[in-house]
Amino acid sequence: MSKTLILWALLIALVIVPFLLPNGGRYEGSDGQAEVAISQLAPDYQPWFSPLFEPASGEVESLLFTLQGCLGTAVIFYILGFFRGKKAAQAEQDKRHADHR
Structure with a gap:
């Protein structure tokens, strides 16, 4: 399989x-x-404070929660990709320097 x-x-x-x-x-x-x-x-x-913004409905609240999660995920994977690309570029540069010696 x-x-x-x-x-x-x-x-x-x-x-x-x-x-x-x-x-x-x-x-x-x-x-x-x-x-x-x-x-x-x-x-x-009694709650200590009340929310600054109350969404109009549960659907809007779910949408905002999902958008927050998507943005957080995008930031995390952008950072991971950036460092991976930086490491690959450094490896390529090291390889070029080794070839010229």
């Missing part, structure tokens, strides 16, 4: 398996669960 087929099978399994779990594929964020736990443990708790 080729690596490609194995990777495709794993990808399909990662997509399908959560829907077969007891919660039916529902994903709940930890923020909501923390809010419930705090309200049970300390019903009179």
Whole structure:
């Protein structure tokens, strides 16, 4: 079996398996669960501050969260690519210097 087929099978399994779990594929964020736990443990708790910006809906909030993750990922991989390219350029330069000797 080729690596490609194995990777495709794993990808399909990662997509399908959560829907077969007891919660039916529902994903709940930890923020909501923390809010419930705090309200049970300390019903009179008051937050220290309120958000500066409240998104219009859950969809907008999800979009902003996703964009934040994408931008962070882009920055990380840009830095990794930059240093990899820098290392490759240095290796090429060292090779050229070794050839001229």
